[in-house]
Amino acid sequence: MSEEIKKFKVTIDGQTTEVEPGTTILNAARQIGGKSVPPAMCYYSSLETSGGRCRTCLVEVSAGSEKDPRPMPKLMASCRTAVMDGMEVKNLTSPKTQEARHAVTEFLLINHPLDCPICDQAGECHLQDLAYENGEEQTRTDFERRTFEPEDIGPYIKLNMNRCILCARCVLAANQLTEEREHGILFRGEHAEISTYLNKALDNDFIGNVIDVCPVGALTDKTSRFMSRVWFTKPMDAHCNCDKCSGKAVVWLKGEEVIRVTARKDQYDEVQEYICNTCRFERKDAKEWIIEGPRHIDRHSVISLNHYQKPVETLRMLDNPEAKEISKKDEI
Template identity: 85%
Template sequence: MSEEIKKFKVTIDGQTTEVLPGTSILEAARQIGGKSVPPAMCYYSKLETSGGRCRTCLVEVSKGSEADPRPMPKLVASCRTGVMDGMEVKNLTSEKAQEGRKAVTEFLLINHPLDCPICDQAGECHLQDLGYEHGVEGTRTEFERNTYDADDIGPYIKLNMNRCILCARCVLAANQLTEKREHGILFRGDHAEISTYLNKALDNDFIGNVIDVCPVGALTDRTARFASRVWFTKPVNATCKCEKCSGKAVLWMKGDEIVRVTARKDQYDEVQDWICNECRFERKDPKYWSIEGPRHIDRHSVISLNHYEKPKDYYRQLDNPDAIEIAKKDEEKIENNN
């Protein structure tokens, strides 16, 4: 009989879980779930060697382990730091982590244009979420922002390098899903940028998935650009008969029109099943699809406001036939107290 692997106990924001050795703090936090999960802009569990670039997942380790209870002297990237037995981590409960995340957000916004009103990613952008939670009204830099011209890097994909945060997700996705990669990160430092090789275009059968893994609006669907704001569309689960991929996708509908097609994602906005370009770009007619029903968006976003059903434990006063009587009683109590 094989020996049972001893699991490590890790406590995050006062919540304890057991994980296998080699698990990162971020994955342990995801196992616990809830608001203790740090945000991640570059880490992608389905892409090898991802993480460690954006630093938005910084956490404070207040206790290293049972064997060595000393706290770690600096904030650590939770996606790249493995857990130890007895480790205690602070995320929401750490002022240092929140201040560090705020500083990282300010850094990511140094060159990022304030074009949310015209960006197709608005409403489902992770940087936009971080900006609302940790951003500041102004910037402390006095230098001009780096600017780039929008570029068509394939028949279906538009690159707005102005918005890129160099998370490298698209490069890793291309490495994993395609036989040969036609784009990458060129140059170094503040001159680094995503670009294709000379006279090359992104036209692989699965290259459209780089749009889904992009956390900001740097890579967008040319067939759906400026077609509609995301909160005016309704996502539905649908399937089609496809020989290249699973055929499972999300249709973003505006009335009876399919505005765009994306892969299905989990609560951490990671793709569950990769889809091919034909399903994503070519099949914009409802006749190709069998609609299963509304798609529930797990992550907090303006998209979640398009409710198809009442959430559990949700109470509306208008649904209560005694609402008028309750209101009258409250008014009487106020008058009596006065």
């Protein structure tokens, strides 16, 4: 009989839970749930080696462990830092963390164009939500934004490199879902960009999933481009008979018309089951789908609220019943 693995206790913003050894601070926070979960623009739990690029999930580790309670000298990327037994972490309750998140948001927006009114990702864009909660009213930079020429990477996917934040999610998803590497990050520093080799088209059966993993509007669906704002459509769980994937997807309806098809995502906007290009791009007739019912959007965003709004400063029921809720006096 195998020995039972000893779990580690970790406290985040006064909320204590137990996790398996090797769990990152971010996933421990997600196990607790509520408002103390740091944002993540590059981390994706189903993609190997993801995380550590955007730095939006920085947290303050006020106590390293029970054996060594010294605080860590710098803010740590919660998606890459494993918990230790007795570790204490501050996210909402740390002024340094909030200041750093404002700074990271400002850096992400230095080159990002202000084209939310014409961007298909508007309403469900992670950077849009992050900017609304942590962004400044005006920029402090006066140099020109970096710009890229339009690039054709296939009949279904539109690449707008001007919007890219180099999170590398799409590259990792393509490496994981396809047999041959078709695109990646070219060049270095401020010249770095997502591209294909010699303008090669992305035509793998599952390459459309790079659209779903992209947190901004750098990769969008050509078949539904400019057809409707996302908050004017109705997301519905649906399935179909498909010999390439599970056929479980979300169809976005405007009236009786299928505007677009996406994979089903969890409350952290991560894909639960990847779908094929046939389901995503070619099945735009409602008769091809068996509608199961409305899809509830769990995460706080424009699409779930139908308007811009910062997270309400009220206490929420925790996902983990054993965790202690943060008190109002502990908040900033």
